[in-house]
Amino acid sequence: MNSRNLIDSELVSLYKVGNEEAFEELVERHKSRVYTSIYLIVKDKYLAEDILQETYIKAVNTIKCGRYNEEGKFLPWIMRIAHNLSVDHFRKSKRFPVVVLENGSGVLNSLEFSEAPYESTHIQQELNTIIRDLIQQLPDSQKEVLIMRHYMGHSFQEIAENTGVSINTALGRMRYALINLRKQMKKYKIAYDQNFYPK
Amino acid sequence: MTKTFTQNDVIRYIYGEIPDDEKLAFENAMICDTELLDLFHELRNVKNQLNLIKKNPRSHVINNILDYSKSLNLHSVKK
Numbered sequence: 243m244n245s246r247n248l249i250d251s252e253l254v255s256l257y258k259v260g261n262e263e264a265f266e267e268l269v270e271r272h273k274s275r276v277y278t279s280i281y282l283i284v285k286d287k288y289l290a291e292d293i294l295q296e297t298y299i300k301a302v303n304t305i306k307c308g309r310y311n312e313e314g315k316f317l318p319w320i321m322r323i324a325h326n327l328s329v330d331h332f333r334k335s336k337r338f339p340v341v342v343l344e345n346g347s348g349v350l351n352s353l354e355f356s357e358a359p360y361e362s363t364h365i366q367q368e369l370n371t372i373i374r375d376l377i378q379q380l381p382d383s384q385k386e387v388l389i390m391r392h393y394m395g396h397s398f399q400e401i402a403e404n405t406g407v408s409i410n411t412a413l414g415r416m417r418y419a420l421i422n423l424r425k426q427m428k429k430y431k432i433a434y435d436q437n438f439y440p441k
Numbered sequence: 442m443t444k445t446f447t448q449n450d451v452i453r454y455i456y457g458e459i460p461d462d463e464k465l466a467f468e469n470a471m472i473c474d475t476e477l478l479d480l481f482h483e484l485r486n487v488k489n490q491l492n493l494i495k496k497n498p499r500s501h502v503i504n505n506i507l508d509y510s511k512s513l514n515l516h517s518v519k520k
Contacts, residue, residue, distance in 0.1 A: 260514060262507070262510060262511055262514070265507070265510050266507055269503060269506055269507065270503075273497065273498060273503060274495045274496065275495065277496055277497060277498045278494070278495045278496045281496055290498070291498045291499065291502045294498050294502060294506075295502055295505055295506055295509075298506040298509075299506065299509055302506075302509060302510045302513065306510075306513055366493070369493070370493065370494045370496075373490060373491070373493070373494045374494055377491075377494075388491075391456060392488070392491050393495075397458060398452075398453070398456070398458060410449060413449035413452050413453065414449060416452050416456075417448055417449060417451070417452050417484075420452070420484045420487045420488070421483075421484070423487050423490075423491075424483050424484070424486070424487045427487065427490065
């Protein structure tokens with residue numbers, strides 16, 4: 243069986259009957275999107291990894307207990323779990339003092355992971371850090387829509403319903419978020435610099 | 442009647458949420474409206490940049506998740 247050719251619902255069905263390879267594919271397929279969404283909310287690599295584990299453990303328990311609603315789609319469902327857990331942690335963390343560096347990252351995040359050769363990824367890492375910082379500088383209402391639409395994959399209609407605004411307001415916030423990012427990227431001369439983005 | 446498109450329609454178009462029956466009309470409108478077209482190019486560029494910042498968790502985190510799932514096959518899951 244080549245699980246890469248299967249859609250999410252087929253993988254979930256296989257996983258329900260004990261196919262661990264199907265689950266592995268589901269995790270692999272969505273890990274980056276789920277992790278990035280969590281990271282942009284909690285702003286801490288290690289906490290984001292903890293929440294990612296918590297998210298998938300909840301998903302495993304729900305599916306293996308037969309409580310997964312087959313009518314729903316897997317990605318929006320797991321994104322919802324991730325979002326709720328991230329927001330919970332974010333709220334709890336506000337009760338405790340946290341040491342945060344000038345750029346908004348936690349102390350532990352100042353340490354680089356050593357998974358990839360430093361030289362080959364250095365420029366891209368710097369750029370990614372700048373863009374992530376720019377996202378954090380957006381007004382909360384714009385950042386929320388940006389994360390929900392771009393990384394979590396919710397439709398604008400769903401965002402409007404979840405945040406209690408009209409669809410036009412959700413669209414407007416997204417537009418302002420992108421325009422603001424564009425302005426800031428110009429300041430950093432990020433855009434159109436093809437040296438940063440090898441094709 | 443000719444439909445007037447707004448900047449919010451550019452967002453819907455970029456994120457693939459413009460209905461099929463409006464898509465062609467929107468693309469034609471962009472050809473005639475340089476402001477819409479410029480905005481489309483600018484925002485599409487930002488969207489592409491946002492795709493580049495996706496992060497991945499460390500591999501042991503994924504292994505923990507997969508191991509947890511496998512471990513449940515050895516025991517019955519309590520509801």
